[in-house]
Amino acid sequence: MGIALQGQVALVTGASRGVGRGIALQLGEAGATVYITGRRPELSDNLGYGLPGLQEVAEEITAAGGQGIALYIDHSNMFEVQYLFDKINKDQDGRLDILVNNVFSSIGKVTDTFGKAFYEIDPSFWDTVNDVGLRNHYYCSVYAARIMVPRKTGMIVNIASLGGLRYAFNVAYGVGKDALVRMATDMAVELEKDNICVITLMPGPVRTEAIEIGVFGGTSKAESAEFTGKALARFAMDPGRMKKTGKALLTGDLAQKYGFGDRDGMEPQNIRSVKTMLETLGKPEIAKFIPNRVKVPKWMIWQTCNRL
Numbered sequence: 001m002g003i004a005l006q007g008q009v010a011l012v013t014g015a016s017r018g019v020g021r022g023i024a025l026q027l028g029e030a031g032a033t034v035y036i037t038g039r040r041p042e043l044s045d046n047l048g049y050g051l052p053g054l055q056e057v058a059e060e061i062t063a064a065g066g067q068g069i070a071l072y073i074d075h076s077n078m079f080e081v082q083y084l085f086d087k088i089n090k091d092q093d094g095r096l097d098i099l100v101n102n103v104f105s106s107i108g109k110v111t112d113t114f115g116k117a118f119y120e121i122d123p124s125f126w127d128t129v130n131d132v133g134l135r136n137h138y139y140c141s142v143y144a145a146r147i148m149v150p151r152k153t154g155m156i157v158n159i160a161s162l163g164g165l166r167y168a169f170n171v172a173y174g175v176g177k178d179a180l181v182r183m184a185t186d187m188a189v190e191l192e193k194d195n196i197c198v199i200t201l202m203p204g205p206v207r208t209e210a211i212e213i214g215v216f217g218g219t220s221k222a223e224s225a226e227f228t229g230k231a232l233a234r235f236a237m238d239p240g241r242m243k244k245t246g247k248a249l250l251t252g253d254l255a256q257k258y259g260f261g262d263r264d265g266m267e268p269q270n271i272r273s274v275k276t277m278l279e280t281l282g283k284p285e286i287a288k289f290i291p292n293r294v295k296v297p298k299w300m301i302w303q304t305c306n307r308l
Helices: 016-031 052-066 078-091 107-112 125-151 171-194 211-212 225-237 251-258 274-279 299-304
Strands: 011-012 034-036 066-070 100-101 154-157 195-204 249-250
Touching: 011 016, 016 034, 016 052, 016 066, 016 100, 016 107, 016 154, 034 052, 034 078, 034 125, 034 249, 034 274, 052 066, 078 274, 125 171, 125 195, 154 171, 154 225, 171 195, 195 225, 225 251, 225 274, 249 251
Parallel strands: 011 034, 011 100, 034 066, 100 154, 154 195, 195 249
Antiparallel strands: none
């Protein structure tokens, strides 16, 4: 991608691994200065799998062509969150071009409750899931907007998931992911006049480190974290990105629009692809004749998600 984002300042929360790391690396490869946040090493839940630490990811960003800056932040502590933005504002002379709200601290607890009805789980589980994964995103967006508005430029991205479209794991998880979409849509209304683009980015199934290790069992057509990062970085470079403000964008659609593939040349699944739908329904003999570019309209996807 070259240095198309050289001179720009980005913040990716929760970037020590997974989608956050993939996004941060791609922004760095495009030349951006990328602040990344994560938990302190002694609080990490890498579970002995040998995953990179936050400082190592910062070094990877720098090696890729950008400048990686690691900051250990507890995103459940709003004093630390405010400190984070005060530091960026001071260090970068009032500049922040891209905020990526990605941090999520409870995937282990979410999967532990799989199969239980919401009333069978202690109601405090709501706070466990949506404190860092939702409330924090709002705080980060407020502080980021305060930096971006005076310069009349910027981009805020909420990383959601397909769990925001259809039931996944449990009620608290789904409501939190769906709320991220509405948050971005409403913020876009208020920030459009200031030329600040706000979107929700929805990856498909992702081959995060945990999946590749086998904790959740991988899927052969899942996208890599770097694929998600490419989608975001290419969108950030698009001079016409304001036309999409307020929208929820699928990584597969962006790959087709900007003409890029995954790191291994594989074309990941797209939930709008007729081919993917036929494969999911157990019709591979029909699916093999359908090109990936043949997709159903977005409104049809929303209809299947019990929307009005």
